[in-house]
Amino acid sequence: MSTEDRLREIAGDAGISVWVHAERLDGPPGSITLGGDHPVAIASLYKLPLAVAWADRVAAGELDPWERLTLSAGRVPGPTGIAMLLDDVSISMRDAVRLMIAVSDNAAGDAILARTGTAWLREWLATHGLHDTSVLRGSADTLRLVQRDTGASSTALAERALADVEHDVLTSQYDAALASSSTASDLCAVLALLWSRRHPAHAVVRDALAHQAWRHRVGSGFPHDDVAIHGKTGTLGRLRHEAAVVTFPGELPVAVAVLTRSARAERHLPRVDAAIGELARTAVHPLRLAVSRAPAPGSRPARGRSQSRG
Numbered sequence: 669m670s671t672e673d674r675l676r677e678i679a680g681d682a683g684i685s686v687w688v689h690a691e692r693l694d695g696p697p698g699s700i701t702l703g704g705d706h707p708v709a710i711a712s713l714y715k716l717p718l719a720v721a722w723a724d725r726v727a728a729g730e731l732d733p734w735e736r737l738t739l740s741a742g743r744v745p746g747p748t749g750i751a752m753l754l755d756d757v758s759i760s761m762r763d764a765v766r767l768m769i770a771v772s773d774n775a776a777g778d779a780i781l782a783r784t785g786t787a788w789l790r791e792w793l794a795t796h797g798l799h800d801t802s803v804l805r806g807s808a809d810t811l812r813l814v815q816r817d818t819g820a821s822s823t824a825l826a827e828r829a830l831a832d833v834e835h836d837v838l839t840s841q842y843d844a845a846l847a848s849s850s851t852a853s854d855l856c857a858v859l860a861l862l863w864s865r866r867h868p869a870h871a872v873v874r875d876a877l878a879h880q881a882w883r884h885r886v887g888s889g890f891p892h893d894d895v896a897i898h899g900k901t902g903t904l905g906r907l908r909h910e911a912a913v914v915t916f917p918g919e920l921p922v923a924v925a926v927l928t929r930s931a932r933a934e935r936h937l938p939r940v941d942a943a944i945g946e947l948a949r950t951a952v953h954p955l956r957l958a959v960s961r962a963p964a965p966g967s968r969p970a971r972g973r974s975q976s977r978g
Contacts, residue, residue: 671700698957711902715777716858717850750775770876777806781803831934897912928940
């Protein structure tokens with residue numbers, strides 16, 4: 669059975685549609701893909717390219733990572749970080765970036781998006797060849813659209829409506845043409861950009877990915893203390909995603925993105941989360957390569973978007 673057939677089998681068993689891409693970030697080019705170039709609404713995963721773009725602006729001297737941001741009590745709600753707090757909060761930009769990555773803090777993400785600028789981010793994506801990635805809005809505007817689509821009286825009730833098992837409740841934010849969207853391939857390219865940068869601002873983002881609060885998706889496929897997982901999840905209703913870099917000890921890092929849409933609507937679908945880990949493991953394992961087997965510095969071919977399929 670081919671790797672692609674095994675990915676399809678895992679997805680079928682879990683009752684999900686999947687789009688998967690994995691690629692080595694160093695050494696000889698190699699990739700595995702299943703629908704990796706198909707645009708998908710990405711929910712909170714928009715914070716990943718935003719964080720890398722922010723770090724680039726800091727590296728260029730255009731933003732001060734120690735600049736203080738004041739997030740007022742009327743900010744976008746959310747289950748984690750500043751978004752769940754009740755009072756005004758003052759925080760440095762770099763700490764806001766850490767929160768928007770490590771715990772997917774909606775309030776911190778919206779503050780960084782406002783400071784970086786949606787128009788500038790759009791230009792950054794185009795400049796780096798990420799033509800299949802579009803960040804249209806932050807979490808507050810996304811939740812307002814979900815509330816409008818569901819007819820709920822609050823954003824919390826809107827999210828609950830999406831999890832209704834008795835009714836098939838949909839939202840425009842499932843549609844890649846109407847929501848912030850990307851492809852599994854583009855998300856791996858974003859991670860490749862981050863891993864190629866050496867400015868302290870990029871180290872802040874990598875460290876935040878290492879401190880992600882959840883290991884129930886990609887991390888569940890690599891349940892070993894010595895395997896480093898740098899990841900960012902994205903979740904909205906039926907959408908469950910993660911993009912991550914997986915590094916086994918003594919081996920080259922591998923980026924992997926697993927994007928899914930579930931047939932079921934419940935908030936808690938541990939079988940789907942476990943399937944994301946299994947999909948990531950299945951895609952990553954054919955690409956594993958010891959550092960000692962990598963070409964000498966300067967001998968590696970130029971990286972292209974089209975690689976071998978493992």
